[in-house]
Amino acid sequence: MPPVFRFAPSPNGHLHLGHAYSALLNHDLARQSGGRFLLRIEDIDGTRCRPEFEQAIYEDLTWLGIAWETPVRRQSEHFAAYRAALDRLSAQRLVYPSFESRAEIAQLVAAREASGAWPRDPDGAPLYPGTAKSLSAAERDRLSRQGAPFALRLDMAAACASAGDLRWHEVGEGPAGERGDVAARPEAWADVILARKETPTSYHLSVVIDDALQGVSDVVRGVDLFWSTSVHRLLQQLLGLPVPAYRHHHLIRDAAGQKLSKSTRATGLRELRAEGASPADIRRVVGLP
Ligand code: GLU
Numbered sequence: 001m002p003p004v005f006r007f008a009p010s011p012n013g014h015l016h017l018g019h020a021y022s023a024l025l026n027h028d029l030a031r032q033s034g035g036r037f038l039l040r041i042e043d044i045d046g047t048r049c050r051p052e053f054e055q056a057i058y059e060d061l062t063w064l065g066i067a068w069e070t071p072v073r074r075q076s077e078h079f080a081a082y083r084a085a086l087d088r089l090s091a092q093r094l095v096y097p098s099f100e101s102r103a104e105i106a107q108l109v110a111a112r113e114a115s116g117a118w119p120r121d122p123d124g125a126p127l128y129p130g131t132a133k134s135l136s137a138a139e140r141d142r143l144s145r146q147g148a149p150f151a152l153r154l155d156m157a158a159a160c161a162s163a164g165d166l167r168w169h170e171v172g173e174g175p176a177g178e179r180g181d182v183a184a185r186p187e188a189w190a191d192v193i194l195a196r197k198e199t200p201t202s203y204h205l206s207v208v209i210d211d212a213l214q215g216v217s218d219v220v221r222g223v224d225l226f227w228s229t230s231v232h233r234l235l236q237q238l239l240g241l242p243v244p245a246y247r248h249h250h251l252i253r254d255a256a257g258q259k260l261s262k263s264t265r266a267t268g269l270r271e272l273r274a275e276g277a278s279p280a281d282i283r284r285v286v287g288l289p
Contacts, residue, residue, distance in 0.1 A: 011042075020064060
């Protein structure tokens, strides 16, 4: 079986040099290994994703010389598949609803921080304190009947107990030089959100389902997602899905050493193209032969 690579951008802004590096690296690796290259549009967030950004992704990648298989998988067309996975996790009693607003969660965290340090996830956000886990069934029913907004969270302690110790094979490198056989640490994220009332999925859930459904053998993506792989391994285990190899790559930074943002014009592919840069210039700037 030829290896399968994918580039999976979210159409919530224009692509920049960091995306170009990731897309070109995936495309090069697929070509060098006689593998396949897929493009996936990660557009589950209907409030931030826009058709014109999706169109711009196709244009920018074509300009870079990248060709992908069609049809392109657009996540917004597959909510039923994600909901089915969520139902499987619910049937394992690993999912619970939490009804607090973001402001209420911030207050709960502040109260805990007032009496000592409160743990943060690998991205630096305070962990959800797990308060809704102890709501009674009657209380959950009452809140749902009122139509209260909710998030569906993974019961991390129960999920880890069910899955046991997990590892993945890292071909690239983690933020502290982790490579080879890496131990997953999903508990570092606590009770992650898997879905919301208005969106029956999340980044973590849909990426795991899609990589499996599309037969992706090699996940090549930025090192900012390195520790998310812990959650992905856990979901793969709970849902009985195959485990790809992972290659996390360094991030392209701006002259000041900052991570690139979709709103910074200086490193946007469209801007660089308008200034006369060629696809070969882009390859050179991101350090690809
Ligand atoms: N959609 C994600 C992003 O744009 C990438 C997901 C992945 O590569 O796993 O950051």
